[in-house]
Amino acid sequence: MLVRVLGSAAGGGVPQWNCGCPCCRAVREGSRPCLPRTQSSIAISADHEQWFLVNASPDVRAQLEASPALLPAAGRATPLQGVLLTDAELDHALGLLLLREAESLELHATAAVHETLRTDNSLLATLQAYCPVKWREVVPGEDVALGNGLSYRAFDVPTTKRSRFGPDRGPGRVVGYRFTDERSGRAAVCLSGVQEITGQVREQLRDCTGLFIDGTCFSDDEMPRLGLASKTSREMGHLPMSGPGGSLEQLAELPIERKIYVHLNNTNPVLLDDSPERREVERLGFEIATDGTEVQIRP
Ligand code: MLT
Ligand code: MN
Ligand code: ZN
Numbered sequence: 001m002l003v004r005v006l007g008s009a010a011g012g013g014v015p016q017w018n019c020g021c022p023c024c025r026a027v028r029e030g031s032r033p034c035l036p037r038t039q040s041s042i043a044i045s046a047d048h049e050q051w052f053l054v055n056a057s058p059d060v061r062a063q064l065e066a067s068p069a070l071l072p073a074a075g076r077a078t079p080l081q082g083v084l085l086t087d088a089e090l091d092h093a094l095g096l097l098l099l100r101e102a103e104s105l106e107l108h109a110t111a112a113v114h115e116t117l118r119t120d121n122s123l124l125a126t127l128q129a130y131c132p133v134k135w136r137e138v139v140p141g142e143d144v145a146l147g148n149g150l151s152y153r154a155f156d157v158p159t160t161k162r163s164r165f166g167p168d169r170g171p172g173r174v175v176g177y178r179f180t181d182e183r184s185g186r187a188a189v190c191l192s193g194v195q196e197i198t199g200q201v202r203e204q205l206r207d208c209t210g211l212f213i214d215g216t217c218f219s220d221d222e223m224p225r226l227g228l229a230s231k232t233s234r235e236m237g238h239l240p241m242s243g244p245g246g247s248l249e250q251l252a253e254l255p256i257e258r259k260i261y262v263h264l265n266n267t268n269p270v271l272l273d274d275s276p277e278r279r280e281v282e283r284l285g286f287e288i289a290t291d292g293t294e295v296q297i298r299p
Helices: 022-029 060-065 090-099 111-120 123-128 199-204 222-226 247-251 276-283
Strands: 002-007 041-045 051-054 080-084 105-109 133-137 143-147 150-156 175-181 187-191 210-214 258-262 286-288 294-296
Touching: 002 060, 002 210, 041 187, 060 090, 080 090, 080 143, 090 105, 090 123, 105 111, 111 123, 111 133, 123 133, 150 199, 175 199, 187 199, 210 247, 276 286
Parallel strands: 051 080, 080 105, 105 133, 187 210, 210 258, 258 286
Antiparallel strands: 002 041, 002 294, 041 051, 143 150, 150 175, 175 187
16 A cells, blocks of 8 residues: 655645744745645555545646656546545645646545535535545545455544534544555555544544654644634644643554655645754654655555
């Protein structure tokens, strides 16, 4: 099973168009080592032939062009078979509109996410004006075979974050995905948005080989401290890396071969290759994804 991080940044990317934070400035000025990054999306395949995306970012076109394995060999025979959504956030779903040239799109989403896209932000209606959308309902806890030896099981990731669009539709508003290579039995978990690692969420991480985990903020007060927003990381729905109860503390001891932070907000100091925060994260056995990070999960 091959997992490719197409975009390793949170919404807005790195740099973000209206941001002059230290990381965004470092990228623009070249003043400190900091790679540009596009918005969060992960591609996964069990056979290197058929691929699925977890979230379709606003940067999807450039991300696919930078990924030879996801490009058509001839005609319109795209290796991209479908898109799975973790939630209905605009920076996770807007890329669906940029895939509108597809003959049809297979969209895996929970009923809550589908309903949001269908009614609250009319993204689906717009997309369906261009191409047929085949909705495959994602039911947390249900195993789904994607074909070619890849299957997934979604799991609910509870959040108290206020719903951006329409009412809070409850369970299934945010999910994580546990992918299994049916030939090897090895698993990779995509948890790019998590506010709290509940017992049930933690259970999904058991015996997985690769974990792609929410790295939005290094500290809970990152945004307020930079004077860029009033909400803490947790209030934005993202468990911070550091501090009491942070993901570093909770996951450092888990025997997972590859623990890779994704969905990195442009304010996160771990983006700076020479920062003490980056050294701390790596000392604890975690990795910081870049665009193009690939993990081969071998049998
Ligand atoms: C999130 O991951 O919290 C959202 O994508 C925030 C945003 O809109 O960028
Ligand atoms: Mn996001
Ligand atoms: Zn910034």
